[in-house]
Amino acid sequence: MTKKIPEQSGTAFQLKKGEYLKVIDPKGQQVSDMVLFNANDPREKLSSGKSLDFEENIFLTTGNQLWSNRSQPMMKIVEDTNGRNDFLLAPCSPETFEIMYEYEGYHPSCFENLYTNLAPFGIEPDQIPNAFNIFMNVQVKEDGKISVEPPLSKAGDYILFEAQMDLIVGLTACSAEDSNGGTFKPIHFEIITA
Amino acid sequence: MTKKIPEQSGTAFQLKKGEYLKVIDPKGQQVSDMVLFNANDPREKLSSGKSLDFEENIFLTTGNQLWSNRSQPMMKIVEDTNGRNDFLLAPCSPETFEIMYEYEGYHPSCFENLYTNLAPFGIEPDQIPNAFNIFMNVQVKEDGKISVEPPLSKAGDYILFEAQMDLIVGLTACSAEDSNGGTFKPIHFEIITA
Numbered sequence: 596m597t598k599k600i601p602e603q604s605g606t607a608f609q610l611k612k613g614e615y616l617k618v619i620d621p622k623g624q625q626v627s628d629m630v631l632f633n634a635n636d637p638r639e640k641l642s643s644g645k646s647l648d649f650e651e652n653i654f655l656t657t658g659n660q661l662w663s664n665r666s667q668p669m670m671k672i673v674e675d676t677n678g679r680n681d682f683l684l685a686p687c688s689p690e691t692f693e694i695m696y697e698y699e700g701y702h703p704s705c706f707e708n709l710y711t712n713l714a715p716f717g718i719e720p721d722q723i724p725n726a727f728n729i730f731m732n733v734q735v736k737e738d739g740k741i742s743v744e745p746p747l748s749k750a751g752d753y754i755l756f757e758a759q760m761d762l763i764v765g766l767t768a769c770s771a772e773d774s775n776g777g778t779f780k781p782i783h784f785e786i787i788t789a
Numbered sequence: 790m791t792k793k794i795p796e797q798s799g800t801a802f803q804l805k806k807g808e809y810l811k812v813i814d815p816k817g818q819q820v821s822d823m824v825l826f827n828a829n830d831p832r833e834k835l836s837s838g839k840s841l842d843f844e845e846n847i848f849l850t851t852g853n854q855l856w857s858n859r860s861q862p863m864m865k866i867v868e869d870t871n872g873r874n875d876f877l878l879a880p881c882s883p884e885t886f887e888i889m890y891e892y893e894g895y896h897p898s899c900f901e902n903l904y905t906n907l908a909p910f911g912i913e914p915d916q917i918p919n920a921f922n923i924f925m926n927v928q929v930k931e932d933g934k935i936s937v938e939p940p941l942s943k944a945g946d947y948i949l950f951e952a953q954m955d956l957i958v959g960l961t962a963c964s965a966e967d968s969n970g971g972t973f974k975p976i977h978f979e980i981i982t983a
Contacts, residue, residue, distance in 0.1 A: 605867045638913075638915040639915065640915075641836065642879055642919070643838065643877075643919065644837065644877065644878050644879025644880075644918075645882075646918035647877050647878060647935060648877075648878040648879055648885065648889070648935075649888060649889065651934065651935045651936075652932075652933045652934050652935055653877065653929055653933040653935060654932070654933035656819060664915060664917070665915070666883075666884030666885070666888070683837075683838065683841050683842075683847065683877070684838050684841060684842045685836055685838025685839045685842055685858075686838075688839075688860055689860075689862070691842065694843060694860070695842070695843065719832075721832040721834075721858060721859070723858070724838075725836070725837065725838035725919075726838075735847055735929060735933075737931075738846075738848070738928075739793045739846045739847040739848035740845065740846050741842075741846055741847060742845075742967075748810055751871030768912075770969065
């Protein structure tokens with residue numbers, strides 16, 4: 596069954612070891628931030644630093660694994676029809692819009708959409724790690740300069756993950772203008788039991 | 790007064806807002822991993838994702854700031870005579886040597902040297918974030934491939950930070966062969982009160 600995350604919102608759910616998670620960009624050019632916690636001990640969580648180190652690449656795609664702060668594999672990327680994801684940048688937060696975009700007033704953010712949906716699992720805002728930013732198109736120049744470009748994903752592109760431990764998953768339809776080609780779209784997902 | 794961190798070890802200490810920390814590579818080609826916590830609430834800590842996002846560069850040096858998971862500035866880099874630091878990779882841990890180097894038996898690691906020295910401050914291993922890896926020379930190719938090269942730092946190179954909040958600092962002389970040109974050297978540091 597396909598579940599839908601409305602634009603600029605998020606969700607959280609459990610995923611058992613061996614189950615698959617398919618994250619779909621139904622309209623194209625829409626980012627989804629994902630964070631992971633060990634369902635049996637949420638102090639173990641997704642680590643960008645461990646993942647980039649073990650996978651020896653900043654752009655993770657089919658065949659790569661996502662690792663925890665305890666150096667355990669959390670998910671394997673089984674398929675990735677778009678092939679461009681980011682693992683450098685933190686989820687957009689209220690301060691992202693204040694500091695980087697000089698936006699005034701309330702703005703939805705992945706950070707808020709993650710911590711509010713993860714709260715029922717006992718996870719606090721300070722525990723949110725760097726997210727795996729699905730479909731996010733971050734370019735890095737030779738001098739290290741970062742730019743956030745519109746996603747390359749087209750309608751129907753998806754990424755398929757296999758859970759390698761029992762997980763709590765936080766997942767959003769990203770709220771930042773610059774990350775999503777200027778418009779906000781939903782994200783769809785499916786949980787597939789092997 | 791210059792303090793010395795022996796090879797393959799670490800330390801932790803408090804640094805007040807407005808104080809300066811000078812981290813020195815006395816012999817050259819030696820990495821030092823640094824993690825930061827808010828001394829008044831250690832749930833606030835260094836965030837690579839927020840720092841790379843706000844500074845818009847993966848290679849941080851003079852003029853850049855290090856940011857927390859609550860989007861607050863923790864330190865400013867005032868001087869950096871070497872100019873090459875890494876903020877992509879997690880501190881080396883026992884698993885780094887098992888998984889990446891197929892090393893058997895006990896091996897000292899930055900992760901152990903950070904959490905054992907930070908324990909008296911009430912900080913647990915799971916709270917250790919991605920470190921700011923001073924003098925670490927990580928190269929990133931256009932296709933995203935990462936390689937760890939010998940540091941470019943020469944004897945006497947240093948980096949000077951200004952604390953922007955009251956901090957608990959964890960600091961090491963890195964224990965990984967590949968990160969340090971194959972030999973282990975000490976790291977020196979000074980705390981300078983303005």
